[in-house]
Amino acid sequence: MPEIPSTVTLQQVADAAGVSLATASRVLHGSGGRSPTEALRARVEDAATRLHYVSNGPAQALARSTTSIVGLIVHDIADPYFAAIAAGAMRAARAEDLMVMVASTFREPKLELDYVRRLRTQRARAILLAGSAFTTGEFLTELGEELAAYTARGGRVAAIGGHGLGVSAVEPENHEGGRAAGEHLLALGHTAIGVVAGPPQLAAVTHRLAGFREALGPLPCQVATADFTREGGRQATLALLAEHPELTAIFALNDLMALGAMAAARELGRRCPEELSIIGFDDLPTAVDANPPLTTIRLELTELGAAAMSLVLAEETQPPRSILAPATLIPRASTAPAPAPASS
Amino acid sequence: MPEIPSTVTLQQVADAAGVSLATASRVLHGSGGRSPTEALRARVEDAATRLHYVSNGPAQALARSTTSIVGLIVHDIADPYFAAIAAGAMRAARAEDLMVMVASTFREPKLELDYVRRLRTQRARAILLAGSAFTTGEFLTELGEELAAYTARGGRVAAIGGHGLGVSAVEPENHEGGRAAGEHLLALGHTAIGVVAGPPQLAAVTHRLAGFREALGPLPCQVATADFTREGGRQATLALLAEHPELTAIFALNDLMALGAMAAARELGRRCPEELSIIGFDDLPTAVDANPPLTTIRLELTELGAAAMSLVLAEETQPPRSILAPATLIPRASTAPAPAPASS
Numbered sequence: 001m002p003e004i005p006s007t008v009t010l011q012q013v014a015d016a017a018g019v020s021l022a023t024a025s026r027v028l029h030g031s032g033g034r035s036p037t038e039a040l041r042a043r044v045e046d047a048a049t050r051l052h053y054v055s056n057g058p059a060q061a062l063a064r065s066t067t068s069i070v071g072l073i074v075h076d077i078a079d080p081y082f083a084a085i086a087a088g089a090m091r092a093a094r095a096e097d098l099m100v101m102v103a104s105t106f107r108e109p110k111l112e113l114d115y116v117r118r119l120r121t122q123r124a125r126a127i128l129l130a131g132s133a134f135t136t137g138e139f140l141t142e143l144g145e146e147l148a149a150y151t152a153r154g155g156r157v158a159a160i161g162g163h164g165l166g167v168s169a170v171e172p173e174n175h176e177g178g179r180a181a182g183e184h185l186l187a188l189g190h191t192a193i194g195v196v197a198g199p200p201q202l203a204a205v206t207h208r209l210a211g212f213r214e215a216l217g218p219l220p221c222q223v224a225t226a227d228f229t230r231e232g233g234r235q236a237t238l239a240l241l242a243e244h245p246e247l248t249a250i251f252a253l254n255d256l257m258a259l260g261a262m263a264a265a266r267e268l269g270r271r272c273p274e275e276l277s278i279i280g281f282d283d284l285p286t287a288v289d290a291n292p293p294l295t296t297i298r299l300e301l302t303e304l305g306a307a308a309m310s311l312v313l314a315e316e317t318q319p320p321r322s323i324l325a326p327a328t329l330i331p332r333a334s335t336a337p338a339p340a341p342a343s344s
Numbered sequence: 345m346p347e348i349p350s351t352v353t354l355q356q357v358a359d360a361a362g363v364s365l366a367t368a369s370r371v372l373h374g375s376g377g378r379s380p381t382e383a384l385r386a387r388v389e390d391a392a393t394r395l396h397y398v399s400n401g402p403a404q405a406l407a408r409s410t411t412s413i414v415g416l417i418v419h420d421i422a423d424p425y426f427a428a429i430a431a432g433a434m435r436a437a438r439a440e441d442l443m444v445m446v447a448s449t450f451r452e453p454k455l456e457l458d459y460v461r462r463l464r465t466q467r468a469r470a471i472l473l474a475g476s477a478f479t480t481g482e483f484l485t486e487l488g489e490e491l492a493a494y495t496a497r498g499g500r501v502a503a504i505g506g507h508g509l510g511v512s513a514v515e516p517e518n519h520e521g522g523r524a525a526g527e528h529l530l531a532l533g534h535t536a537i538g539v540v541a542g543p544p545q546l547a548a549v550t551h552r553l554a555g556f557r558e559a560l561g562p563l564p565c566q567v568a569t570a571d572f573t574r575e576g577g578r579q580a581t582l583a584l585l586a587e588h589p590e591l592t593a594i595f596a597l598n599d600l601m602a603l604g605a606m607a608a609a610r611e612l613g614r615r616c617p618e619e620l621s622i623i624g625f626d627d628l629p630t631a632v633d634a635n636p637p638l639t640t641i642r643l644e645l646t647e648l649g650a651a652a653m654s655l656v657l658a659e660e661t662q663p664p665r666s667i668l669a670p671a672t673l674i675p676r677a678s679t680a681p682a683p684a685p686a687s688s
Contacts, residue, residue: 052490079427083422083423087422090448091450101444115443122443230633262633285574286603286633289633290633291637
């Protein structure tokens with residue numbers, strides 16, 4: 001552990017500025033007493049800059065019992081879905097002079113719990129839980145207890161997606177978006193439809209699929225489950241089309257899976273959209289650059305992050321609040337009318 | 345500011361576990377004295393978990409004079425280049441039980457300086473500067489002074505890309521990669537070549553361009569400069585082709601710009617690669633899904649992040665170390681032999 005001696009003291013800054021220790025403290029730490037004049041403030045700040053004075057962060061946090069850190073917990077920062085959410089949260093945090101600490105759980109529920117505990121220990125100002133919850137009961141109970149202990153001590157929490165944790169949340173309209181995807185494929189005349197889905201423990205997966213099934217009504221659909229990634233989408237599509245070559249349309253439950261579905265179609269020589277329509281979900285920044293440009297359900301991802309930040313920065317309100325985030329169909333070139341059935 | 349009373353004390357944990365305060369402290373804080381037996385350790389940890397005890401992070405940081413936080417400063421976390429680097433750093437950090445705090449500068453040099461100052465204040469264990477340096481002199485001097493003050497107090501620093509700051513660094517072979525891009529286009533017979541470039545203040549831009557020019561030798565190339573983004577690439581390509589319709593190949597200095605160049609080519613009805621070859625740089629995860637799949641120069645982005653983390657976690661060595669990160673040509677479908685000149 002490196003030793004970090006305090007090189008420049010507050011007293012040295014006060015001396016250099018020609019002010020009292022109390023005045024230097026009022027300027028640099030905002031501690032009590034009369035507000036210093038602008039001239040005094042400028043002299044102290046100049047001296048602090050010149051001497052490379054840094055206030056002692058942990059000591060300040062002890063005194064104030066909180067920090068300027070907001071923790072953001074995501075599944076995987078390399079997933080563009082979470083990267084866009086993080087960017088939105090960071091822009092909102094910057095306006096409030098806060099820093100965002102991002103932690104990736106790599107989709108391990110135990111790590112989510114561990115990070116919440118560590119953010120409590122660091123006395124983070126607030127915690128944002130991004131990404132779909134793991135819906136397994138035991139984990140949710142433990143996470144709920146951790147968060148309750150954190151909020152009881154003044155911490156603020158907001159979630160993106162329905163965590164079922166009784167905290168303020170930004171709720172993407174996953175169910176409505178799934179329904180819009182189903183209605184789009186039906187309107188194009190598709191009746192042999194497959195779904196490539198992420199793990200059913202993720203709330204977004206179950207909500208998107210439920211909305212989709214609602215739109216389809218009595219029409220059945222084939223579902224293959226895999227990782228919520230490009231490679232997962234590729235594998236699930238290969239499996240689905242091997243067993244059900246009659247499918248003319250695929251709903252991928254996120255855009256990464258849709259990109260994988262497109263890759264699978266190319267490998268199999270199935271032309272998209274002439275022989276196989278593919279629709280995704282999220283509208284990642286690169287969806288428009290896919291081959292062909294991907295029809296998808298858009299969520300405003302950076303706004304999701306900013307909205308979650310606004311929930312924890314708002315004045316304290318008693319009951320948890322919810323913000324609905326709309327999901328809208330963006331028709332592009334990867335979906336087309338169902339091909340006429342081959343005469344047999 | 346919310347008040348955060350200490351709800352559970354170390355004494356209460358010790359009482360619940362039936363051990364002395366000193367033993368509880370040794371287990372939970374790793375403070376000095378004999379190492380507790382496994383049985384005692386388990387009892388104390390069970391009691392701490394049961395009571396939701398959290399050690400006081402800022403107080404611990406004061407005692408140890410450092411924290412388990414590593415700061416990572418990037419230009420924009422929504423840029424897949426930085427998201428991939430962050431993911432690599434986070435995976436490496438996790439293995440060492442550290443948390444990564446990511447800050448986005450949104451490409452404002454002043455914010456980079458501000459974040460370094462704040463990470464010093466938080467007593468971060470280490471700081472990683474990802475992304476190409478801003479090469480403007482005055483800013484570099486100030487940043488160098490901040491970092492010198494930080495390292496003088498035991499902080500560790502590593503950069504990705506040549507910051508010219510005298511700190512340990514992972515150096516992507518930007519010059520070599522630029523040369524490989526130039527050699528590839530020459531081998532395909534192109535002689536009318538354009539470059540869409542990011543801001544010349546970024547070291548990666550100047551290094552990639554210098555390597556490219558070296559490959560071209562006496563052959564001139566047209567350069568258009570814009571934001572280092574997809575939209576920047578689109579605008580620069582539109583401008584370049586309006587003025588120089590004779591161009592048959594474009595080198596985009598990163599993949600985002602290359603995706604924008606492809607979009608511009610589509611808008612203008614220039615078929616890629618038959619009428620216009622496009623080559624990028626970075627090999628973002630979505631480059632393979634572009635239309636057509638993008639020929640590019642690959643950097644192993646997650647390994648860049650992991651390597652930077654390894655530099656700050658290594659045993660202290662006196663002189664700053666450098667790790668070279670190779671850049672390799674990945675030929676895909678967006679480049680092809682130069683079209684035969686139109687007879688005029």
